[in-house]
Amino acid sequence: MEPLSRPALLLLLLLRSAPLAAAVEPISMGIAVGVATALTGLLSTFPTLYCKFQECCEAQWVQLNLTGLKTDLENKLFGQHIATQVVLKAIKGFLTNPTPKKPLTLSLHGWTGTGKNLLSKIIAENIYRNGLESDYVHQFVSTLHFPHPEHLSHYKEQLQKWIRGNVTLCGRSMFIFDEMDKMQAGLIDAIKPYLDYYDNIDGVVYRKAIFLFLSNAGGERITESTLDFWHKGRKREDILLKDLESKVSIGVFNNKKSGFWHTSLIDKNLVDYFVPFLPLEYKHVKLCVREELKARGYEEDEHIITEIADEMTYFPESEKIYSDKGCKTVATKVDFYL
Known part of the structure; x- marks a missing residue:
């Protein structure tokens, strides 16, 4: 019960x-x-x-702050022009449509530290007054919530009940699935009916819900394409969604180590956008350090910013263009220097 x-x-x-x-x-x-x-x-x-x-599923608690979303994407999500453009348009279009045909489903792909979790946080904070702490935002981490392969059937049943129960309480619920590259193949297919074009399922309407999938899978293809643009002397800002989206979707669909391996979510075109996160350059790491100092209430110290950025390791070995950890360890390094 x-x-x-x-x-x-x-x-x-x-x-x-x-x-x-x-x-x-x-x-x-x-x-x-x-x-x-x-x-x-x-x-x-x-x-x-x-x-x-108290929080409830009403406009004073659950409502899009479009200005805030745009500002946060531009000022906090560094080096991700594709993600910024796609997410802003997708969220705006979906949340201003009173009768969407299906839930909004976004799959975020890229190496660790490139901003996928940050983007999830930004979206939550600009829809729900309580942000990630909202009762209507639900996060699943594959290695934490679904760790045992032998319990696959149980996980499927549990996941369906979890989503059905929460959407029943609030149709405008958001579900975040982290570490999709570590999820057991076949598990995510359990929620396929909830992402499809149905008016309702057993009286429950899922069409206003939001689903975010976060994965490192596809990062290699994204990096290869980004590096190819660099070698050709083209700006990273010239890279378009169409240059990467099909490569990412095909790559994760055929990757046996991906939670999307041969999933019906891709086969039936239920993922609205595969959003690529590009590898971060030295200048982006410096922006991350500057933002971290600002968030902690410290004045910008160019010496500390440069020292921390210089401490990070970069690849490929010959060119050293991209940070191999993105901005993942910036907060820890700021702790050390302060």
Whole structure:
């Protein structure tokens, strides 16, 4: 049995307390009628009152801040012009459409430290007032939530119940699947019906939900293409989504080590965009360090910024263009220097 939501639980307590009060102290019929009327009025307005103080699935808690999303993407997500453009348009189009045909499904691909988790955080913070801490944002980490191959059938059933229950509570729920490259093949197919073009499934409408898949798979192909642009003397900003998207989708579909291996999500075209995250250059690492200092309330120190960026390791060996960890270890290095 699914646990009661907080509003439902409080309503239940109110209902149970009324007859108890009457039993403790006998009251006249007139007062009883008055109490019943007052209680009915309280219950009718309770959801509105509750939403003023506690998170609920209403506009004051769940609503797109388009200006904030645009600003955060431009000022915090460094070196990812494709991701910035695609996500801004996709989120805006989806959340301003009152009757979407299916849930929004984005698959983010690239090496570690390039900004996939940061992008998820930015999206959450500009839709949900409580950001990643919202009751309507749900994160799954493959190695944590689905670690044992022998429990695959159980995981499928559990995942379906989890998504069905949460979308029932709030149609505008967001689900983040991290480490898709480590997920057991076939598991993600369990949620295929929820991503498809259905008006509802057993009375539950999934069309307003958002699904994000994060994966390192495809990073090698993305890096190869980015490096090829560099060797040809072309700017990384000239790289378009169409230059990489098909390479990434085909690559993860045919990769036996990917959670997307031969998945029906790709086969049935249920992933709206495969978003490539390009490898980060030295200048992007410096921007990450500067942003980390700013977030901690420190003044920009060009000497520290340069020292930390110089400490990072870069590849290929001959050119040393791209950071092999992206900005993954920047926060730790800032700790050391401060």
